[in-house]
Amino acid sequence: MRFGPSPGDASRFVSAWSDVAGVGRDHLRGGYSRHAFDDPEMQLRQWFAEQAQRRGLEVENDRNGNVWAWWGAPAPGAVVTGSHLDSVPGGGAFDGPLGVVSALLAVDELRVRGITPARPLALACFLDEEGGRFGLPCLGSRLLTGAADADHVRRLHDADGMSLADAARRVGFDPSTMGPDPARLATIGAFVELHIEQGRLLRAVDPAAVVGVASEIVAHGRWRLTITGQGNHAGTTAPADRADPMIPAAAAVLAARRALSGFDGAVATVGRIIPVPGGTNVIASAVSLWLDVRHADATVTAAVVDAIVADVRAEAAAEGCTVMVQRESMSDRVTFDPGLGLEISGRLGVPVIPTAAGHDAGVFAAHVPTAMLFVRNPSGVSHAPDEHADAADCVTGVQALADVLETLVGDINPAARHVGAGDE
Numbered sequence: 001m002r003f004g005p006s007p008g009d010a011s012r013f014v015s016a017w018s019d020v021a022g023v024g025r026d027h028l029r030g031g032y033s034r035h036a037f038d039d040p041e042m043q044l045r046q047w048f049a050e051q052a053q054r055r056g057l058e059v060e061n062d063r064n065g066n067v068w069a070w071w072g073a074p075a076p077g078a079v080v081t082g083s084h085l086d087s088v089p090g091g092g093a094f095d096g097p098l099g100v101v102s103a104l105l106a107v108d109e110l111r112v113r114g115i116t117p118a119r120p121l122a123l124a125c126f127l128d129e130e131g132g133r134f135g136l137p138c139l140g141s142r143l144l145t146g147a148a149d150a151d152h153v154r155r156l157h158d159a160d161g162m163s164l165a166d167a168a169r170r171v172g173f174d175p176s177t178m179g180p181d182p183a184r185l186a187t188i189g190a191f192v193e194l195h196i197e198q199g200r201l202l203r204a205v206d207p208a209a210v211v212g213v214a215s216e217i218v219a220h221g222r223w224r225l226t227i228t229g230q231g232n233h234a235g236t237t238a239p240a241d242r243a244d245p246m247i248p249a250a251a252a253v254l255a256a257r258r259a260l261s262g263f264d265g266a267v268a269t270v271g272r273i274i275p276v277p278g279g280t281n282v283i284a285s286a287v288s289l290w291l292d293v294r295h296a297d298a299t300v301t302a303a304v305v306d307a308i309v310a311d312v313r314a315e316a317a318a319e320g321c322t323v324m325v326q327r328e329s330m331s332d333r334v335t336f337d338p339g340l341g342l343e344i345s346g347r348l349g350v351p352v353i354p355t356a357a358g359h360d361a362g363v364f365a366a367h368v369p370t371a372m373l374f375v376r377n378p379s380g381v382s383h384a385p386d387e388h389a390d391a392a393d394c395v396t397g398v399q400a401l402a403d404v405l406e407t408l409v410g411d412i413n414p415a416a417r418h419v420g421a422g423d424e
């Protein structure tokens, strides 16, 4: 990087970070619960709009619940950076907001460097990246690019039975306009998302690296298994009379763990399981569980799901239960723009690593040159309250993002720059 972080950068980061750190804390689960269109997420949108306006950026909502802030009028060739404001239930502080805060601070850094972008630069926050409320991840980017059907999305429900359409209306968004936005997509010349690293690969590849560049996202998907049995009394129901859907559900959990050793490089997880009715002294009548499966190769991902479902079906047949399997989402392996990734990695002198975590950048990669920057995460923990990045590393991330954006947007008047004025 050409400019080292200064003490001023650190205080700017700490100040911006403290704005978001108090919003959406989950006192029950720990960490943060910020979900699409809920109060904390709307509060962060408001904060983002104010911060962008304070920087003289033009803020607008698009048709798909994403918010944009423009430096320069929207036009083809625009460089876009940003991330998401929502979290998983009880998630970490950094997943999403770090990319948004870094985008705002990168604008400050470009101004300190005296850059006047030759191309428009936009900051964006995308709707429901985690799918924590409506089940389908990367909603905003999928709707915008046409990767998700708007009718299907409008009908998605949250755990309280509220449809996405109603949730959108409740906070002033018109769900009827959701759908592909080719005109907006056509303005994007490049997309760069900065994100906290999820996992510890960066450290394994280069123990000194603070920042990394993503090469690819492995294939990943979510499946919902609904197992139906016979609700009954936990005390009085004889073994032969039981049709307990929790037994095949348990088989799913164990089969997912076995898949880790049975399929090289695959991961499979049951992280959510809902028994109906959910009473201590009640044999459940039905169990819903969600299976998350990931592997570099989509055909292996499918084979893992098949193997787990076969075990569940066998256990269900023995127990007298039925199984329904529904694929809720699937993302094929995504390779980020290799030219852009190599150029960034060379410019910053940082390693290139793959990831098994999904991102809006993965959706955009099918349409526009896309890159991701990762900021190291010493413990590797993510999607949990212990997720952490050091402030100094985040500042280095902002500098790296500014370097990348500076290259991509160009400077209208390079001669007029004050080089090195980095610590005002």
Ligand SMILES: [Zn+2]
Binding pocket: 084, 095, 096, 129, 195, 359
């Ligand atoms: Zn994220």
